[in-house]
Amino acid sequence: MPIVDEAANVLAEPAAYADEARLHAALAALRADKPVARVEVAGYKPFWAITKHADVMAIxxxxRRFTNWPRPVLMTAESDEMQAAIGIRTLIHMDDPQHRVVRAIAADWFAPKAMKAMGERIEELAKQYVDRMRDTGGECDFVSEIAVNFPLYVIMSLLGVPESDFPLMLKLTQELMGSDDEELKRSTPPDEAMNALVEMFTFFTALTNSRREHPTDDLASAIANAKVDGELLSDVDVVSYYAIIATAGHDTTSSSISGGMRALIEHPEQLDRLRQHPELMAGAVEEIIRWVTPVKAFMRTAAEDSVVNGVSIPAGDSLLLSYASANRDEDVFDDPFRFDIEREPNKHVAFGYGVHFCLGAGLARMEISKFLGELLPRLRSIELAGEPELTATTFVGGLKHLPIRFTID
Incomplete structure (x- = not known):
């Protein structure tokens, strides 16, 4: 098999995303020699790998030519069938005009005005979690003790989930997004791989019923009682809405915070620069998000015969948009493997682009900014205390362990 074909197959191998050197070597080879590559791997339905930034943006x-439905995420053929049987329809599964209408239900909750109102609360939470770091005694696993909990608290508070249920939601979101990782996934037979999703749906169905009987001033109530064409959303659609906000609003941000922390530790000159010049925070947040790229890829389906970068794509074929590759594209980013908090321009695609641009992008940026804004003035020293470990995934993920040693005031 040609080397470039082997490189393309890496995109359907969860373990490859836990080996950054191997992953990026494969993606660089594809960008250079076969930017639109056919991938046929046992256990997965075939797809085209799209690795150039310009092609990802064009798609x-x-x-309308490249739709989210019916295959928005790379999963095994078995998991594709299981999701279809359950009837999951989240925002990432929908296309216009349905997508536009359903997205609008939560849009105001993530608008700049709403984010400004949340700023003070997020600052309070950031202080609590930096205090928690200090109270560990100067050494901790930053991922499990800090990074997964801070954004979970933010998004669950926004939804209106009781704090007593936060541990359950953390467990379910990690199992759902970590289903390809031996450490994070459920220790169940393969035919029970969707149990985390089913359990999450059960939880949110009860929440929906509660908010419809007793509406409150939270996002869960807004979703539960929203009407489209005069009708409440179906049970599956409303629970799907909660599920995508809970998982996307938590796992992506926790990966960015932990990956950003690792990047700053491994590039101490950038850490010092940011500490000395806090006005660089906005650019630093963008570089952290590009560097980590917590959403590794999304899928699209050709609605008609198309051509991408000179390659004919028949109608009905799937395409994988590799954000991990696009965000290291040498044609767009000067020295893309350099972590640079002052990178300008920084046209990363970590939040997607166009009509499906991440609904919670503003919230994610604020959480990263507020956390670092609280931590850095109090930080006296920080270093790795062990080997960082990444999650095996083909969708959303980042570090699952980051042992650090530090001194905080």
């Missing part, structure tokens, strides 16, 4: 723009 994102053409949202």
């Amino acid at each position: 994102e723009r053409a949202n």
Whole structure:
């Protein structure tokens, strides 16, 4: 098998995403020699790997020619069938005009005005978690003790989930997004791989019923009682809405915070620069998000015969948009493997582009900014205390362990 074909197959191998050197070597080879590559791997339905930034952007723009439905995420053929049987329809599964209408239900909760109102609360939470770091005695696993909990608290508070249920939601979101990782996934037979999703749906169905009987001033109530064409959302659609906000609003941000911490530790000159010049925070947050790229890829389906970068794509074929590759594209980013908090321009695609641009992008940026804004002035020293470990995944993920040693005031 040609080397470039072996490189393309890496995109359907969860373990490859836990080996950054191997992953990025494969993606660089694809960008250089076969930017639109056919991938046929046992256990998965075939797809085309799209690795150039310009091609990813072009496909994102053409949202009627390349649709999210029916395959928005790379999963095994078995998991594709299981999700279809359950009837999951989250925002990432929908296309216009349905997508536009359903997205609008939560849009105001993530608008700049709402984010400004949440700023003070997020600052309070950031202080609590930096205090928690200090109270560990100067050494901790930053991922499990800090990074997964801070954004979980933010998004669950926004939804209106009781704090007593936060541990359950953490467990379910990690099992759902970590289903390809031996450490994080459920220790169940393969035919029970969707149990975390089913359990999450059960939880949110009860929440929906509660908010419909007793509406409150939270996002869960807004979703539960929203009407489209005069009708409440179906049970599956409303629970799907909660599920995508809970998982996307938590796992992506926790991965960015932990990956950003690792990047700053491994690039101490950048850490010092940011500490000395806090006005660089906005740019630093963008570089952290590009560097980590917590959403590794999304899928699209060709609604008609198309051509991408000179390659004919038949109608009905799937395409994988590799954000991990696009965000290291040498044609777009000067020295893309350099972590640079002052990178300008920084046209990363970590939040997607076009009509499916991440609904919670503003919230994620604020959480990263507020956490670092609280930590850095109090930080006296920080270093790795062990080997960082990444999650095996083909969708959303980042570090699962980051042992650090530090001194905090």
